[in-house]
Amino acid sequence: MSRLAFRAAAAVVGVALLAVYLAAAAFVADALLFLWATRPDLPVLLALLAVVAVGSAYLSYWIGTAQVLASLEGDRLPRERAPDLHHRIDALAARMAVDRPALYVTDARAPNAFAVGGGSGGGALVMDRSLFRILSAREVEAIVAHELAHLETNDGLALAMADGIGRAVVGFTTVLALPALLALSGLAAASAWIRGRPGDRSGPFAWLHRALTNGLFAGFVLATLLARSRSRKREFAADDRAAEVTGDPIALARALRRIERAAEPSWPFTPLSTYKRTENPAERWLSTHPSIEERVERLRRRAAAQESTRRIPIGPSRGGRRR
Template sequence: MSRLAFRAAAAAVGVVLLAVYLTAALFVCDLLRALWAARPDLPVLLALLAAGALGSAYLSYRVGTAQVLASLDGDRLPRERAPDLHRRIDSLAARMEVARPALYVTDTRAPNAFAVGGGSDGGALVVDRSLFRLLSAREIEAILAHELAHLERNDGFAIAMADGIGRSVVGLATVAALPALLALSGLATASAWIRGRPSDRSGPFARLHRALAGALFAGFVLTTLLSRSRSRRREFAADDRAAEVTGDPTALARALRRIERATEPTWSLAPFSTHKRTEDAAERWLSTHPSTGERVERLRRRAESQGPTRRIPAGPSRRTGGGRRASR
């Protein structure tokens, strides 16, 4: 095929592609315009959008919680099988004035404990069996107090709702920008074909498309970073609350160090393990938990400031302050 014939064929393909993209963009634009024309009054519209975002976040949270509990490789631990552990949880729950959570013991292949649910139903505490071999009784109690601190203020729910609302906002912005994205993509593709360089995406339309798509992606990333930052702050707050309730910050610090060491890989290819600690800033920003070293250092400073370890007697007590929380 001669060069002139190729350019003519490429130009024809570019025109067809442009027509397809612009038709799709106009269809989406007309659809959005029709939806906008049929909208209720602005206050009602905002209320509906807010209700939709909240409802979707709540449903995602409830389904996720149910899936976590259903996927556990373990069982609910009855009181008669571990009366001392249940007594510790009863005492902590009474001091923190939270509903008594259900207790599950499972095998997660790594020493761990986490809380799910919360609110009026009390939620659930999930403890890996290996923790009972790894930690002392006081360290177990500190870990349990940390997890109860999450349930005390329903951290999982708060973080899930904030994350869900943020994603809903970014999703609405993406839908609103869809006609422009389709039109710019069509113009960039058609321009490249008409110039006889189908794979070239250096033109102005391609740059505009990348800029708009990048802005939407940046919104998604910002939402994620804000959610993760909130989660890390709640981890610190749960550490503080556990230290306040137990009166023993060093017990929690020791427990965190023991768990960290137990989960560090020791095999020869450890640098390539997914459990490898990293100094990469982006990975730290995306982490839901602060580094163990930072948490331990805060707990040690707290222990030094309060003097000798003070054990709070068992039994209910009034909660002091607002109670600082976090998510684990």
């Protein structure tokens, strides 16, 4: 095929692609305009969007909670099999604003404990059996208090709602930007074909398409980072609450260290280990938990502050007057 014939054929393909993409963009734009024209009043519309976002996040959370409990490779632990542990949970729940959760014991690949549910249902506390081998009774109590602190403030639901609402906002924005994305994609492809360079995406339309796509992706990343940041803050708050309730911050610090060491692979080249320590800032920002080092250091400072407070004498100073 001669170069002139190729350019002519490429131009025809480019025009056809442009027509298809623009037709798709026009169809989506018309659909959005129709929905906008039939919308209720703006306050009602905003309320409906909020209900959809909150409702979908709430439904996703409870479905996820049910799936987690259904997929557990373990059993509910009856009181007669672990009376001391149940007594400790009862005592902690009584001191905290939380209903007594159901206790499950499971066999996981690494020592772990987590709480799901919450609210008036009480939720569930899930503990791996290995925790009872590597932790002392005081350390187990500290871990239980940490998880009950999550149930006390219903952290799981709050975090799921924040994450779900953020993703819903990004999703709505993406739908609104879809006509522009389709039009720019068609213009970029058509321009490349008409220039005789089908694979070239260096033109201005391609650049605009990438800029808009990257902006939407940045919004998704920002929503994720905000949710993960809140999750890390709630971990610190749960540590503080556990230390307050048990009065023993060092027990929780020791428990975290023991869990960290037990989760570390004994063979340094283990490829699928669930334990991973990283100094990569991006991975730390995306993590749902702060590092063990940060948590242990905060608990040690709290213990030191408690110890110094105990040593301060209480009473009137020598030069003071009684009133």
